[in-house]
Amino acid sequence: MTSPARFLIALALGAGIVGPAWARKDDPATQLANITKGRVAGKPQRCISLSDVNDSQVIEKTTIVYRVGNTYYVNQLKSGANSLDADNVPVTHTFGSQLCDMDTVNMVDRYGGGSRGFAILGPFVPYKPAPGTP
Known part of the structure; x- marks a missing residue:
């Protein structure tokens, strides 16, 4: 087999394994x-303490993940997930010091500041490190 052919096969195999x-x-x-x-995954919880949230991450069109210490709370939205995207900033409306199932999250345009829709939170599913993992 010629060198260019070997290169193309290696390139094709690498692309299949790694993917774009x-x-x-x-x-x-x-x-x-x-x-x-x-x-x-642990038992779904109705609320988490807002003051304990260290970080959050939006997964477009589906989910908001909140980090509390080394636990990730995954929230699959009840409705309004279509307004979740990287160009929108989630602004949470809470009643008290907790973030709870059925609280609303307004999506605000990151660049213009206008309202881009809202979502309703679902239960918070905690994901803790598996036993024996660092």
Whole structure:
């Protein structure tokens, strides 16, 4: 087999194994799988303490993930997920010090500041590191 042919076969095999980076970045199921990898799902909770939330991540059109310490709380929205995207900033409306199932999240345009829709939170599913993982 000639050297160029070997190169093309190696290139094709590598592309099949690695895959395009943009496909993983934009695929919500893959994003969620990467976040929960090595973690164990717990019993869904109705509320989490807002003051304990360290960070949040939007997975477009599906989910908001809240980080509290080393636990990720995955919230599959009850409605309005279509307004979740990278160009919108989630602004949460709470009653008290907790973020709860049925609270609303307004989506505000990151660049213009206008309202882009709203979503209603569902239950919070905790994902903790699996036993024996660092």
